[in-house]
Amino acid sequence: MALIDVERAILSICFQAEPPEAALRALGERERWLLYRELTRDRLIREIQTALPRSCTALGDECLQRAFRQHLDRDPPRTRFFRDVVMAFAASALRTFEGDETLPSHARDLLRYEAALWEVSDLEAVPNEPVEEFSFDRAPVVTPALRLLHVTHAVHLPPDSEASCSPGDFWLCLQLDPEDARSRTWSLNRTSYSLLAEFQRAQCSAADGVQRVAKQLGRRVTQQFVDHLCESLAQWIEVGILLGSR
Amino acid sequence: MSHSVTVNAQNTAVRGVGLGLRQGLAEALFAADLPELKFVEVHPENYLRRGGRFRTLLERARERWPVLTHGLTLGFGAVEPAEPGYVKQLGEFLRGIEAPWHSEHLCFSSVDGVMLHDLLPLPLRQEAADVAVQRIRELQDQLGVPVAVENVSYYAHPGEAHCTEIDFLLDVLARSGAKLLLDVNNVFVNARNHGFDAYAYLDRIPVESVVQIHVAGHSVRDDGLLLDTHGNAVRDEVYQLLEHALRRVGHVPVLLERDQNFPNFAELADEVRKLHAIYERATGATWR
Numbered sequence: 001m002a003l004i005d006v007e008r009a010i011l012s013i014c015f016q017a018e019p020p021e022a023a024l025r026a027l028g029e030r031e032r033w034l035l036y037r038e039l040t041r042d043r044l045i046r047e048i049q050t051a052l053p054r055s056c057t058a059l060g061d062e063c064l065q066r067a068f069r070q071h072l073d074r075d076p077p078r079t080r081f082f083r084d085v086v087m088a089f090a091a092s093a094l095r096t097f098e099g100d101e102t103l104p105s106h107a108r109d110l111l112r113y114e115a116a117l118w119e120v121s122d123l124e125a126v127p128n129e130p131v132e133e134f135s136f137d138r139a140p141v142v143t144p145a146l147r148l149l150h151v152t153h154a155v156h157l158p159p160d161s162e163a164s165c166s167p168g169d170f171w172l173c174l175q176l177d178p179e180d181a182r183s184r185t186w187s188l189n190r191t192s193y194s195l196l197a198e199f200q201r202a203q204c205s206a207a208d209g210v211q212r213v214a215k216q217l218g219r220r221v222t223q224q225f226v227d228h229l230c231e232s233l234a235q236w237i238e239v240g241i242l243l244g245s246r
Numbered sequence: 247m248s249h250s251v252t253v254n255a256q257n258t259a260v261r262g263v264g265l266g267l268r269q270g271l272a273e274a275l276f277a278a279d280l281p282e283l284k285f286v287e288v289h290p291e292n293y294l295r296r297g298g299r300f301r302t303l304l305e306r307a308r309e310r311w312p313v314l315t316h317g318l319t320l321g322f323g324a325v326e327p328a329e330p331g332y333v334k335q336l337g338e339f340l341r342g343i344e345a346p347w348h349s350e351h352l353c354f355s356s357v358d359g360v361m362l363h364d365l366l367p368l369p370l371r372q373e374a375a376d377v378a379v380q381r382i383r384e385l386q387d388q389l390g391v392p393v394a395v396e397n398v399s400y401y402a403h404p405g406e407a408h409c410t411e412i413d414f415l416l417d418v419l420a421r422s423g424a425k426l427l428l429d430v431n432n433v434f435v436n437a438r439n440h441g442f443d444a445y446a447y448l449d450r451i452p453v454e455s456v457v458q459i460h461v462a463g464h465s466v467r468d469d470g471l472l473l474d475t476h477g478n479a480v481r482d483e484v485y486q487l488l489e490h491a492l493r494r495v496g497h498v499p500v501l502l503e504r505d506q507n508f509p510n511f512a513e514l515a516d517e518v519r520k521l522h523a524i525y526e527r528a529t530g531a532t533w534r
Contacts, residue, residue, distance in 0.1 A: 003373045006404045007357040010366050032402030037470075040364040075358045080319040080332065081291055085363065124297035145297060150474045181299035 001028060005038045014040045015072040020206055041072070044085055051086040053120045054159060055111040057103050059093075090115035106153035106165040113155040113172070115174035120174045120183040132245040134237060136207040138245035140199040145176035146241060147196055156185045178240040185243075191217055199242065206245065207232050260285050260312045260346060261497045263521045264502065265514070267293035268306050274511035276306060282522035285492065287314045287501050290339050290348075294332075308343060314499065316427070319361060320385065322378040322395065322418075323354035323368040328385070337389045338503070347457050349394035350385070352378060352418060367400035370407040370414045375421075382422035385494040394457050399432040399464075400472035401439060409492045411436060412447045417457055421439040426451065428495070430488045431503075435472040448491050456495040458531070461488050461521065463504035464513060477507035480517060485524060490527035 001009070009023035017051035022211050024030045045068055049056050057066050063069040071092040072075045090111050097103055097111075131141045149172045156172055159165040173186040173191035188196065194217060210229060214221050236242035252450070262284030265275065275285040277377075286307050293300055307313060320328050340348050350380055353365040378395075386393045397415055409417075419426060429450060437444035463478030480502070488500070 001375060003323070003371075004357070005367065006369050007323075007354055007366070010359050010404065011360060011362065013365075014362060014364075015360070027402070027404045029402040035401055036364070036366065040362055043363060078361060078365065079360050080356070080361055081295065082318075082363055083292075083296075088503045097393075122300065124295075126297070141332060176297065181297075181302055239466055 017073040058107040109113040297391040317350040321353040321355040322381040394427040396427040399435040425457040431462040476505040
């Protein structure tokens with residue numbers, strides 16, 4: 001066997017849904033190659049269970065194993081960063097569960113939320129461009145260590161809270177805390193969520209961004225709107241969400 | 247293009263016993279009074295393209311100890327070359343922390359763009375050695391720091407072997423000009439699992455090629471197979487083998503690998519002290 005065929009045979013034993021008999025025969029030492037299958041898969045699923053504990057519980061073992069088997073078989077990890085295996089699995093599992101009504105209704109939201117929390121905890125918080133003091137006349141700079149997530153269940157509430165995972169529209173901002181370098185979640189309203197999303201895109205000045213969002217949402221820019229806006233901006237600057245302008 | 251890169255003279259002073267900088271260990275490590283600990287080792291994959299707490303961890307560690315690097319995903323037996331963007335970033339990282347060399351494994355971890363995130367064995371045959379030599383030379387040229395090869399543990403051999411493990415390793419070292427990261431526990435595990443003499447293996451290692459040693463714990467399955475877990479205490483037979491290796495190669499840094507099933511820190515610190523005592527005895531060192 002050529003080296004590439006040896007490596008493909010080992011890959012197939014480790015990652016295919018069922019280890020191919022032809023590969024096991026070709027390589028010999030059947031039980032030992034099945035041990036490699038067990039070791040590689042254990043390592044990956046342990047990382048997933050560590051990163052997504054509530055999602056794994058919500059999915060249940062059977063669903064989790066099904067999603068994991070399909071992930072490795074059809075859409076295996078291509079990242080060399082072990083931490084990113086979690087996001088690769090979550091993306092794959094969300095496709096697997098598309099339209100699956102046997103799952104608990106909040107499971108997909110929980111998976112998206114926990115995967116985003118995991119991702120945010122490793123994001124770079126320093127922007128790769130110079131930042132000046134915030135001005136409405138210039139494009140805003142939002143921390144790169146941030147993800148916005150709209151969910152239809154209260155997955156961000158602690159599991160011991162009565163309202164945890166209850167249905168509703170929730171507009172979340174997940175941010176890497178600049179102080180302790182861990183993920184934290186802010187609950188926004190739809191307007192501030194849309195505004196932050198607009199600021200993240202940073203395609204126009206902050207003033208134009210505000211006008212655009214107000215128009216999209218059918219909001220009139222009243223004094224009360226401006227007061228709330230200023231409050232939000234001040235808070236975002238204080239907690240390191242809004243870094244300034246460029 | 248030249249494949250020979252000299253070891254950074256300033257950093258060859260890294261000696262003694264080190265530990266892997268693991269997030270689960272970090273706080274205890276920073277708080278500990280452990281003068282026997284002389285360096286830490288990091289996996290660049292855990293720091294590249296990453297902010298957050300890992301960046302802070304590395305900066306704090308650099309203030310205390312020399313940092314050595316050990317990669318997990320550029321197995322030299324991969325048929326496809328590594329993507330240039332990643333290798334460029336790796337080189338910048340290594341230069342940024344003044345790494346004296348960079349080590350990777352003599353195995354494969356990816357095929358057709360799929361990452362297995364494990365160390366899979368190569369066939370002990372000419373084609374695999376040729377590929378490894380090629381990959382080492384490419385990496386050495388691209389990184390600009392010396393590359394060291396680590397011998398891996400393996401539990402099965404794919405098909406028929408055409409040579410022994412030590413002959414395969416020596417061939418790759420000789421033709422690539424690579425340095426060696428000698429994993430003593432892997433030698434022990436393979437010797438038991440595949441039936442060869444670990445001491446005879448060590449005696450064939452060219453001492454001038456060894457830049458670093460790894461030592462770790464392993465587990466024993468019911469059927470007698472040894473597994474290189476990095477999750478157990480180092481066994482006495484491995485300590486003995488380490489001492490034999492150190493008597494031959496002298497003052498190279500020795501890393502205690504512990505990646506899972508962490509004991510309380512006091513236990514790990516005792517292992518570091520025990521290794522330090524062996525190190526001093528074997529190398530005749532009296533330095534602190």
